[in-house]
Amino acid sequence: MPSKRHSIRFFTIFGLAACVFGCADWPLYQNMPSTNAKTIGPNEDPRSGLTVDWSDTSEEQEPNDLPAEAMDIQVGDGLIVEGTLSGLGWNPDASVPRVSPCGDALAFPPSAPGTYTGDVDWITLNPTELGLLCFQLDAQDDVLDHEPRIDAVLYELDDCLEPVSVFVHPADQQPIGADQPAGKTRWAITVQANTPVGIGIAGFWPDDVNLDWTWSAHLSMVPAVDGAGDTLCPELK
Numbered sequence: 034m035p036s037k038r039h040s041i042r043f044f045t046i047f048g049l050a051a052c053v054f055g056c057a058d059w060p061l062y063q064n065m066p067s068t069n070a071k072t073i074g075p076n077e078d079p080r081s082g083l084t085v086d087w088s089d090t091s092e093e094q095e096p097n098d099l100p101a102e103a104m105d106i107q108v109g110d111g112l113i114v115e116g117t118l119s120g121l122g123w124n125p126d127a128s129v130p131r132v133s134p135c136g137d138a139l140a141f142p143p144s145a146p147g148t149y150t151g152d153v154d155w156i157t158l159n160p161t162e163l164g165l166l167c168f169q170l171d172a173q174d175d176v177l178d179h180e181p182r183i184d185a186v187l188y189e190l191d192d193c194l195e196p197v198s199v200f201v202h203p204a205d206q207q208p209i210g211a212d213q214p215a216g217k218t219r220w221a222i223t224v225q226a227n228t229p230v231g232i233g234i235a236g237f238w239p240d241d242v243n244l245d246w247t248w249s250a251h252l253s254m255v256p257a258v259d260g261a262g263d264t265l266c267p268e269l270k
């Protein structure tokens with residue numbers, strides 16, 4: 034059963050949330066505009082006139098265990114990326130580097146103590162303008178009768194392409210995309226122009242380095258409109 038591991042993770046996530054107010058050195062992304070507001074208007078279709086041009090599906094290029102050359106994305110772009118996590122798990126006793134080669138404090142992994150024991154897959158993006166980044170991850174939810182728990186967390190990257198801050202929900206300060214059930218994960222959050230970001234996809238439960246777990250990600254950028262929340266994000270099946 035995952036309860037013990039989950040309890041560790043939930044504790045650390047809530048500890049992280051509490052840390053926002055008490056630990057000035059935790060590298061959270063600052064000045065986060067709210068994306069939790071309600072719809073634009075009761076009778077408006079917020080997506081009317083807005084189209085997303087979807088790319089062909091691209092496969093992750095192994096090794097994909099670090100943020101790599103960023104893919105440009107601008108308002109109206111949609112990217113589809115597929116990959117496979119080769120192994121899932123979490124070792125609470127593992128030590129991790131806390132400083133990037135550029136000297137910045139690292140924000141990876143998104144909880145502590147420990148780190149992933151399996152694969153970590155990265156999607157690296159360079160928003161060429163300010164916009165709302167919409168993310169949906171579809172993945173297997175029936176791996177050997179387990180429902181894996183995964184992270185699909187968004188990080189700001191430094192000049193060394195290392196994750197140095199984690200984007201958090203404005204309301205509760207929890208990292209977006211953290212501790213999700215396998216299946217469908219969705220989030221949307223405002224990103225700034227020319228600040229590279231990376232999504233680190235990894236599974237922390239069950240502990241099985243031999244599991245192959247496939248995923249498909251839809252990423253798109255739509256205008257960041259005050260009060261629109263994620264209503265401008267494209268509807269996907």
Ligand SMILES: [Ca+2]
Pocket residue numbers: 093095097116117118119152153154
């Ligand atoms: Ca992989």
